[in-house]
Amino acid sequence: MEIGQVLKAFRERNNFSQEAVASFLEIKRELLSYYENDSRKPSVEVLEKLADLYGAELADFFERDKDHINTNVAFAFRATEVNENDMKELAHFRKVVKNYLKIVELGNQDA
Numbered sequence: 001m002e003i004g005q006v007l008k009a010f011r012e013r014n015n016f017s018q019e020a021v022a023s024f025l026e027i028k029r030e031l032l033s034y035y036e037n038d039s040r041k042p043s044v045e046v047l048e049k050l051a052d053l054y055g056a057e058l059a060d061f062f063e064r065d066k067d068h069i070n071t072n073v074a075f076a077f078r079a080t081e082v083n084e085n086d087m088k089e090l091a092h093f094r095k096v097v098k099n100y101l102k103i104v105e106l107g108n109q110d111a
Contacts, residue, residue, distance in 0.1 A: 004038035006061050010054040011036070016087075024087040025049055053087060055094035 001009075011021055018036075022029040025046055034040040042050075044058075051058045 001064065002038045003041070003061050004036045006063065007042070007050060008036040010050070010056060010060075014054055016053075020084050020087065021050075021053070023084050024053060024091070049091065052091040052095040052098075055098065057098070 011018070018029045018032050022032040025032065027046070031040065035042045035046070047058055047061055050056075051061070
């Protein structure tokens, strides 16, 4: 899978419209469509914001193994009935959770 297909899969799994995600990213919906169709490549900044929004790791967007991608998408945090105003708070919360899980994992490695 190409990065655009992965981005689209995460967006659809989270039940977000292109308009809502584009608004969150502060870009035009058409640009997000270009990213999802692999017509243009998103910046690292855009990818980091999307990773926070979807509760994913940045590396998940570059995964090539379709089974691994499907697993990552399936286990990404999901939210329902989220409006555009909630997206920033949701992204921040998911980033905190990801960082917490990394800290726990590091603590388990030291034990």
